[in-house]
Amino acid sequence: MKELQIHNSLTGKKEVFKPVNEGHVGLYVCGPTVYSDVHLGNCRSFVSFDVVYRYLMYLGYKVRYVRNITDVGHLEGDADSGEEDKISKRARLEQLEPMEIVQRYMNGFHEMMHILNVLPPNIEPRATGHILEQIDMVQAILGNGLAYEKNGSVYFDTVKFAEKYGVYGALSGRKIEDLIAESRDNLKNQEEKNHPSDFAIWIKAAPEHLMRWKSPWSVGFPGWHLECSVMSTKYLGETFDIHGGGSDLKFPHHENEIAQNYGACGHSPVNYWMHGNMLLLNGRKMSKSEGNSIMPPELFLGNNPLLSRGYSPMVVRFFMLQTHYRSTLDLTDEALQAAEKGYRRLMEGQKVLQGFTHSGEGQAGQLDKEINDLMGQAFADMCDDFNTPKALASLFELVTIINSLKGGQLSFNDLLPGTLEHLKKTFHDFIFEIFGLRDDAGDSSGRGVVDGLMNLILDMRQKARANKDWPTSDKIRDVLKSLDIIVKDGKDGATWSKE
């Protein structure tokens, strides 16, 4: 198994990945809160971790991938004013059952993941399905003296926790002194909390609150951060390998998650924390609450003032892959157009490659070595903290070689038949298995018929050309072009591609 390096947010460094159990990986990624439609920024995160998941599997790890659905506990607005559960609020406004809201947006989320070719996780647990476990964890934390109850709500005691373990703020770089220093000014707004940085792990439900469960402290609902602690522990164990999420979840969500796990289990839950960076729009974080976002359907259809036209889901996925997951990615129409061209070039190269057959005679020379080096480089790139843009660069260099082989600038005689087979498999695996791309152009079910018809048409055009009947051959080409089919004349006959 190749040595994999992962950038660990906890240490801020790249580290060699060593799983808890040899050959197995426990991967937890924070899923969406399903109170409205996913926007494109959300999607980027899930695409990033989809590649992580895919590559871990490709390396031969047996991965258990858990990605939750948060369907309760996520509060609206700041903690000082009247807080309300996001889903509960939406349900109240739309006069629907909270679970109808959850179902609607969860369905939409799944559909979008499918469209973007994001693999489903192995387990997709929901917060509302784990109320009992959450109550258990609250009790465990209380039992360890790291939480306190006030008027039916239970708060995590961050000050005590910081004193006992000294790790509160370790992930997000916050200091205990700062937290304590803040206390004087802000205490007035937090009458139930001992300290402003304390956070609710169980919340007593107001009378109008729709989502409520019985607990030893009150009829209420669990705090936002609790479900991730509970469900990751339940399905991946008290200590597991990788926890991922958007960088905006670092604080407070992940910091509090760590605190809860210490509070209940007495030790750190996760060995490697991974944080994906934000998708930007107009140079700013894409965010629905800021009104700065594009919804995936708008992007696909092009019905947004920022876009000159629509872009297919796979172009969008490719666009995301062209940037490292830890860098911000700025969405612009121009960048999408460039991505679309690049995506086509890559897929075309893949098609050309898979059509190659080797005559059988060939010698291992410079070309053979170059191809093997580029393949090795692509894997090395992925093993270096999932560097998809760099791996793509290696693949594009291979595309040039592939096209040169096709055009005759390079000769099959300079590579071994085995190398060609290896290249075919590697290229295919990278594009479809690791990067999770799909061939957008060839997704029609009647492809076989189309291929047959196209072969016939191109054959007729070839005959016309042989007779120097240019009007006929050009007419065929022009009509096809009007149907978005491009004819490309090559050394050995013509090929075609859509659009």
Next chain:
RNA sequence: GGUCGGUUGGCCGAGUGGUUAGGCAGAGGUCUGCAAAACCUCGUACAGCGGUUCGACUCCGCUACCGACCUCCA
């Protein structure tokens, strides 16, 4: 205000103490009946100012600008 991160050629976007990222766009050429596609060649970019060094885009410091988090957010 605090913490962290970024500033790369026309655009997007990797990376490295001295050697080609890659994609898109652009220029020239090859091929072609023409075109498209493809191939070849080309731009010598790393915010500014200092410092370390034989040598820095890459390390250190300062300045400027941008962003993220600190409040719900992938």
